[in-house]
Amino acid sequence: MAASLRGTSLTSCSSSLSSDTDDDGVRGTCEDASLCKRFAVSIGYWHDPYIQHFVRLSKERKAPEINRGYFARVHGVSQLIKAFLQKTECRCQILNLGAGMDTTFWKLKDENLLPSKYFEVDFPTIVTRKIHNIKSKPPLSKPIVELHSEDSLKIDGHMLDSKRYAIIGADLRDLPELEEKLKKCQMNIHLPTLLIAECVLIYMTPEQSANLLKWAANSFETAMFINYEQVNMDDRFGQIMIENLRRRQCDLAGVEMCKSLASQKERLLSNGWETASAVDMMELYSRLPRSEMGRIESLEFLDEMELLEQLMQHYCLCWATKGGNELGLKEITY
Numbered sequence: 368m369a370a371s372l373r374g375t376s377l378t379s380c381s382s383s384l385s386s387d388t389d390d391d392g393v394r395g396t397c398e399d400a401s402l403c404k405r406f407a408v409s410i411g412y413w414h415d416p417y418i419q420h421f422v423r424l425s426k427e428r429k430a431p432e433i434n435r436g437y438f439a440r441v442h443g444v445s446q447l448i449k450a451f452l453q454k455t456e457c458r459c460q461i462l463n464l465g466a467g468m469d470t471t472f473w474k475l476k477d478e479n480l481l482p483s484k485y486f487e488v489d490f491p492t493i494v495t496r497k498i499h500n501i502k503s504k505p506p507l508s509k510p511i512v513e514l515h516s517e518d519s520l521k522i523d524g525h526m527l528d529s530k531r532y533a534i535i536g537a538d539l540r541d542l543p544e545l546e547e548k549l550k551k552c553q554m555n556i557h558l559p560t561l562l563i564a565e566c567v568l569i570y571m572t573p574e575q576s577a578n579l580l581k582w583a584a585n586s587f588e589t590a591m592f593i594n595y596e597q598v599n600m601d602d603r604f605g606q607i608m609i610e611n612l613r614r615r616q617c618d619l620a621g622v623e624m625c626k627s628l629a630s631q632k633e634r635l636l637s638n639g640w641e642t643a644s645a646v647d648m649m650e651l652y653s654r655l656p657r658s659e660m661g662r663i664e665s666l667e668f669l670d671e672m673e674l675l676e677q678l679m680q681h682y683c684l685c686w687a688t689k690g691g692n693e694l695g696l697k698e699i700t701y
């Protein structure tokens with residue numbers, strides 16, 4: 368069992384949010400997630416020429432089950448994003464909540480799949496770091512400048528606003544502040560909107576995540592929410608994960624909502640969303656296209672399949688919709 372917790376860092380997700388010191392633990396998970404993504408990219412799990420500009424390559428090798436876990440996570444989230452973009456023909460906006468060093472904006476631009484506007488939100492200190500990287504690395508700044516027809520690109524320490532991309536420093540638990548900042552960056556409540564929370568809600572108390580989900584459902588006429596995080600946390604594996612993270616000053620404040628796929632769906636349905644679906648990551652992994660599975664499994668030898676299964680059964684991908692019948696949003700599935 369202890370060996371199975373080689374997988375704990377797949378999460379990079381955790382923490383209680385009651386004081387500023389606790390928030391440091393949460394902010395630290397941004398580094399964990401980007402290091403793991405960069406490592407998996409470096410050995411060929413997926414293509415991402417941008418992550419290298421945000422984080423150094425880890426000296427420490429990540430375990431194969433972690434790399435496969437990240438592959439499934441990135442693949443699953445990306446499939447849902449593309450389904451939403453296809454249904455809305457890209458006439459939509461995306462809000463990536465707790466985006467950290469996520470590179471989806473640049474990858475969508477390369478695939479000619481950008482929404483009308485792509486917003487990212489994270490704590491101000493994380494945003495400051497991201498903006499610094501964007502400003503100092505031409506492969507990151509060029510695509511933003513290219514898309515920006517006027518000469519009013521706005522950048523200050525905690526905020527960047529351009530025609531198609533905005534990055535905002537804000538606390539997701541302070542909804543009036545969040546809304547005000549998004550509106551300043553021309554968020555349009557009438558556009559179909561996709562909200563993404565990848566390993567983020569678990570850092571919030573159940574009340575705080577419920578408020579965020581309610582705010583999202585009430586703010587937009589047509590919307591979809593993607594949530595990736597832990598599930599089945601009531602068992603021994605879950606307990607060890609909680610303890611390991613607590614030792615790193617990270618409490619899983621929202622773990623109560625991660626009991627089961629049913630509790631994950633129920634949270635969405637009881638906070639204003641009309642449909643909710645959820646799949647655990649082992650199920651998602653087993654549904655990967657054969658060719659992709661064959662390709663990634665040939666990258667590294669995994670000694671015990673059980674390690675992968677245990678880990679993947681403790682993560683899930685959930686999605687919910689509101690409105691959008693005419694677009695077919697409710698048909699979106701993994």
Ligand SMILES: C[S@@+](CC[C@H](N)C(=O)[O-])C[C@H]1O[C@@H](n2cnc3c(N)ncnc32)[C@H](O)[C@@H]1O
Nearest residue numbers: 379394396397400465466467489490538539565
């Ligand atoms: C585990 S990282 C995931 C980053 C990114 N979503 C990914 O998957 O690569 C969690 C991110 O959520 C952010 N976050 C957590 N709680 C937040 C809050 N209350 N307000 C703003 N950002 C928050 C953290 O700063 C961190 O960047």
